[in-house]
Amino acid sequence: MKRRDFLKYTAPASLLPSFINGFSIQAFAASPMLSALQNVADDNDHVLVMIQLTGGNDGLNMVIPLDKYGQYQNARTNIAIPEGSVLRLQNYNKAGLHPSMTGVQELYDNGKVCLLQSVGYPSPNFSHFRATDIWLTGSDANEVLSTGWGGRYLNYEYPNYPAGYPNAEMPDPLAIQIGSIVSPAFQGPANTMAMAVTSATDFYNLINGIEDPVPNTKAGNELKYIRLIAKQSNKFADSIKLAAGKVTNQGEYPQYHLAQQLKIVARLVAGGLKTRLYMVSMGGFDTHASQTNSGDTTTGLHANLMEQLSSSIKAFMDDLTALRASKRVMGMTFSEFGRRIMSNGSMGTDHGAAAPMIVFGDYAESGVLGNTPEIPDAISASANIPMQYDFRSVYGSIIEQWFCVNYGDVQSVLLKDYQSLPIVRPQACGLVTGVDPNNPIGDTLISNYPNPFTTKTKVTYTTKGGYTLIQVFDTTGRLIKNLVDSHQAAGDYTVDFDGERLPNGVYYARFQNGMHQQVRTMLKVR
Structure with missing residues (x-):
């Protein structure tokens, strides 16, 4: 029996989470037995919101190593963030945040952010396309998988999908993505486990019943027919409209593309949609040149990206809190790779390897996981940040600690045995996890x-x-x-x-x- 199924029968209803995962905007379904067995409300299942940073985020200028600031500045003489401008973190003096990330700093200081240092995988690939595929499928660098890590999880949880769905217990999409196509992350062994919403405009047109007029031509008649078939085949449109219609008053969001995607997610979560995985995205992170302004390295392209990311996450969490839905949600950022340690001559950075990830939410295990990156005194242009954590360890830890799946089944989803990391507070699953209270921080292992x-x-x-x-x-x-x-x-x-x-x-x-x-x-x- 799955641990999650066991908990449905034995644990209090308030302690029972479900699995969620997503890309661009994606959503996965909750357990059909949960409400029936425990008579709980529709909005008590856990959700994971994945934020994809496309292009390769410069993690070394996002989380700045204050305890190695001399080496950092020496490697990045033309783009280093001034030490005095780095945002300090409460009760942690080894690293700080980019000065544009005041929103994430506030969430961290309020105990709602876990920063994971130097996340990557062995022998990294520096191609955008291949590296993205590795992160979405959870493959090794030297293998190609036809399924996504989220799709494999959903197939484990709902092996008969799409047969019999939607149904009375699960009327909602298993996953939702805002984007033109569904991410490979949600490809199951036989079926795609998600639906895509092309854009925020399409979402609002859907819930308001608005369609662009079609021309009175032969092509227009064909378009009408295509729309009719699409409506008939889109089984989940009504449930999305129903959930969105329950939320009429949301908080303020900045007019950034990412923020508007997260606004949709908050509306659907607060409206009671049982979708478990959402994925949203923002681009622009391939900063080979002009990453900072020459006169002020705290400003420029990357600073704008950090401000958009940080303020969007903060608005999202504030909105969820006001809507009393924040305890359902965990968020996670990821990018296909980081950047090189040394900056280039164009005030930018080239494709690199490991980079930090941000996990946020009311149940995030607040703090910084890992040491600041190793930066040699004598640095070469090809040097990368060495990996501390495998990205699949992050995936597995969230599945285990947020969706309450036993460790053995996590291995079957990820296809290998990966390290379990203390990312989510034990209270999320209502039981003590394997977090070691005697973690030998400072010891030489x-x-x-x-x-x-x-x-x-x-x-x-x-x-x-x-x-x-x-x-x-x-x-x-x-x-x-x-x-x-x-x-x-x-x-x-x-x-x-x-x-x-x-x-x-x-x-x-x-x-x-x-x-x-x-x-x-x-x-x-x-």
Whole structure:
């Protein structure tokens, strides 16, 4: 029996969340048994809103490393944010936010934001198209999957979809996306698990019953016929209109494209739509040139993007709070890759690897997860931020902790065993999760000697037992070798790393054990 099904029978109704995921604007369905078994209201199921930042967001100028500010400034002499302009975070002095992100800063200080440092995957791809596909499907860099990670989850939860849907228990779309096509993230083994709303204009036309007039021509007659068939096949239009009609008074939103998408999501969630996954998006993040203004690096293209993102999220959360729907919603940002550590000569940044993610909501485990990125003193133009967390660990942790799916089933959805991270507060599922209260922050879990080394070095590490992974990466993020990839008893271990055939330079040793991980710099010299 699924843990979620078990909880439906045993736990209080107020403690039972559902799964949600989305892209552009997407929505997934709730469990059909929840209301029947527990007699709960329509608006008590959990929702995940995914915000896709297309183009590759510069995470190093979004979350600025204050404890490594000298190295950061040295690597980005022409675009670095002045230290005095960085927005400080409450009770955390190692990093701060871009000065345009006052909205997210306020949410963080109010305990509603989790910042995850250096999220990526081994051997990253720097093509927009391929990297996006990797993030949406949850694949490795060297494999191509035909299903999306959200689609696989929905297939696990609703294996008979679309047969029998909509029905009395689930009259709503399983997922909604604002965009011209449904994202690959929602492709199931046999069917697309989402519906797309092309734009905000189309949404309001739908709920108001407005259609652009058709010309009195043969082509116009064909268009009328196509619209008729579309209406007949769009089974969920009535439920969307019904939910939207229940909300007539929303808060103020800025006139940004992202904000207007989030406004629609808030309206549907507050209106009681049982959709679980939404996806919205904003573009413009491919900042190869003119990322900042030359006279003031706190202004410019990236500053505008950060302001749009931050103010849109803040307006969304404020609206949900006023509509008494905020406890249903968790939000998450992602981008296909980050940017290089070093800026280029055009006051921009080139395609990179790992970058931070923002998870926000009333039940977000507030704080900063991970250390500030490793930035070598001697930096090269090709150097990337080394990965601390695999992006699929973020997906899996949200499925487990927000949608209350047991860990074994999470592995079947993501196709592999990934690290569980403390992203969501335990109260979200009404039970204690595996969050370790003795997280060894500040302890050295992995080291190597000698360092610097010429040909070989010994890597020493401490595991609490269980699955242990040690990977070595070069500065571009390419996986050099898995030194350890096995289940081990608790204790101290040493393993040899032979770098004789590798070129001189910086390498990163990444240690992962349970919820703990560390990245250490190793330097090979002549």
